[in-house]
Amino acid sequence: MDSTIPDNYPALVERAAAAFGDTEAIRDGDMSMTYTELAHRTAECAAALVANGLEPGDAVGLWAPNAWEWVIAAMGTLRAGGVIVPVNTRFRGREAAYVLDRARAKLLFTVVGFLGYDYVRDLEAAAAEGHTVDSLERTVILRGDTPPGTTSFEDFVTAATAEGHEEAARRAAAAAGDDLGLVMFTSGTTGLPKGVMIRPGAIIRGFSQYADELGMRQGDRMLVINPFFHAFGFCGSITPCIVRGATILPHPVFDVEAVLARIESERITVLPGPPAIFQSMVNFAGLDDYDTSSLRSAVTGAATVPVETVVAMRERLGFETAITAFGMTETHGIATICSAGDPPELVASTSGKALRGIELRVVDDDGRDVPVGEPGELLVRGYCVTSGYLDDPAQTAKTIDSDGWLHTGDICVMNDLGYIDITDRKKDMYINGGFNVYPAEVENVMSEHPLIGQVAVVGVPDERLGEAGAAFVVPSPAGAPDADELRAWCREQMANYKVPRYFWNVEALPLNPSNKVLKTELRDWAADRLA
Structure with missing residues (x-):
């Protein structure tokens, strides 16, 4: 990794402000802010969190769709020494309550009115049925009406004081890449969500290489359809943009016509997403009515990608670079990636090769390495592997063996170049x-x-x-x-x-x-x- 890139988010935001100051950091509707303004708003949010009693290591829930406020709340939490707990926007009250209670969230950033949902009311209804979050002390509304007992984001940040700024700055200076930065919940075969412990340094290191393979550069414009609560959104979109000085353009709900219109009007250059997004675009009857000539780089994954889709992404949508990658929450969102110059057949038939500093094995049911070209379970070892599941050492030991190998549960075939093709899953997921x-x-x-x-x-x-x-x-x-x-x-x-x-x-x-x-x-x- 470039030695000038910090291993923690407070320092990464400060670096971005110094290196990319007047470059647009986020555009969301009529709202636009530069990297200098991003750093300022992040500091305000962090100081407000300190003023509201957030202590280092306290968990902060983020239950909201892609929006500029999500980025500020997340970066502010990390600057104040807190731990982000992203919550799936499609969760209902009982599901969100379980995640927030398990993480012992002290504060919740959320919205009212997204897709007709009232998350505050959902939590209240869940509490009435016994699904309570006893640790929760304050709820801050990022967008929408503020129900009784909640605070608007605008009012919340006014709580920032000089003392709060000083304390947040001290915490930021002490931040390290191996700190617990996020707890991302992923459901398990037991039926109960597991909290994966995430380290900022591992995200930044992995997605700096990802940005390199995509050819990202200052001034790029990334349309972020991947939900921020997902590793593909936070790790794979927000992070590389801040690393490279690209503009984050949040997009809360996928609609093919709306996305094509934004690509044309916003001159989007980089677009990450699962194959279904690109398939919907290339199969859309009105595609030729939109100008997609600004598109340059794409990365996809999370499902099988037909060769025809990769070819169409390049020929019909105009991508110069179209690559695939593989990761899971337990690998901080990434473990393998293709190279920009790989041919479409290789991109479509594999999920790339290991990141620098990452080891892969393909083993049989007895843990023995299988020959090249033979199927087996994918094992991953290296900096990208999570330190474990929150308060669940037994599940951690089942997933990560004593030699540090993460047993992914995915069946794959590795070719003689070290590229893997995920073919099946041992688990029922x-x-x-x-x-x-x-x-x-x-x-x-x-x-x-x-x-x-x-x-x-x-x-x-x-x-x-x-x-x-x-x-x-x-x-x-x-x-x-x-x-x-x-x-x-x-x-x-x-x-x-x-x-x-x-x-x-x-x-x-x-x-x-x-x-x-x-x-x-x-x-x-x-x-x-x-x-």
């Missing part, structure tokens, strides 16, 4: 539109429905989103649930990407001799029904 869905979590919630006796969920292929959920339901003695009513109920209980697409009532689930559900057989059942 599937990816819906770039979001990880863990069947056990969905099954646990669905089991609360009075008409469900047993339920098992599997992922099935979906042309648009990569994979969708299929739920096999054994009805309870009270009767069989109606598919449409069950779908509507699920939408009230969980984030919409977790809601299965298909619901099928069955007499019994297939079991093995140990009485475990045979998910492989269920996938065959689903294939027969969909055929």
Whole structure:
């Protein structure tokens, strides 16, 4: 990594202000700020957090869509010595409450009115059902109306004092790359979200190389569709922009026409995103009505990428550089990446090779290395591997062995160049539109429905989103649930990407001799029904 790039965010923001001062840092609607202004607003937010009693190591929840305020709140939290806890904007109250309570969040930055949701009311409703966040002392509204008991972001930052600025500056000066900077929650096979402990230095190091491979430079303009709460958004978008002096253009909800219009009007040069975004763009009938000539660099991942898509990204959208990468929350968002000059066939058929300083192994079920070209589980070791799961040493030991190898649960094939092709997953997790869905979590919630006796969920292929959920339901003695009513109920209980697409009532689930559900057989059942 460039020795001039700090390993922590307070110093990174200060470096950006000094190096890129008048360069536009963020443009969000009519709001624009330079890197000098970004540093100033970050300092104001940090001082306000100190004035409101935030101590080093305290957790701060961020439950909001992509917006300039999200960036300021995040950078302010880190400058004040706090720990960011990003919350999925699609979560409902009970899901968000679990994450915030588990992390012992002291303060919450959120919004009211995004996609018709009132997150404050959602949390209140969850609390009434027993899902409380006892650690939470203050809620700050970044955008929208301020319900009773909350504070607007504008009023919140006025609490900054000279003493608060001095204390935040002291904490910033003491910040280090190995500090706990974020806790990003990812659901597990147990059905309960796990808090992955994230170090700022690992993010900055990995995504500095990512910015190099993308050819990012000062003055670039990145449209950020990837949610900021996701590693692809915070780590893979905000971070490389601050490293290189590029403009962050938050985009809260993907709509192909709106994105194409912004590419044209905002002269976007860099665009990260899952394959579905690029496939939607190249397949859009009105694509030729928009000027995409400003586009130069793209990176995609999180799902299989057809060769035709990579070729179309270059030929139809005009990208000079179109690459793929692989990462997971447990690797700070990145572990492998393609090079800018790699041919489309290599980009489409692999997820790149290991970052500098990262080791990869492909092993069989007994932990022995498999020959090149043979499938096995991908293991990762190096600076990108998380230090573990929050307050969960047992799960940490299951995932990261005594030699420091992270067992990803992904099945891959490595070629003789060291490039990996992710072919399958050992775990049941599937990816819906770039979001990880863990069947056990969905099954646990669905089991609360009075008409469900047993339920098992599997992922099935979906042309648009990569994979969708299929739920096999054994009805309870009270009767069989109606598919449409069950779908509507699920939408009230969980984030919409977790809601299965298909619901099928069955007499019994297939079991093995140990009485475990045979998910492989269920996938065959689903294939027969969909055929």
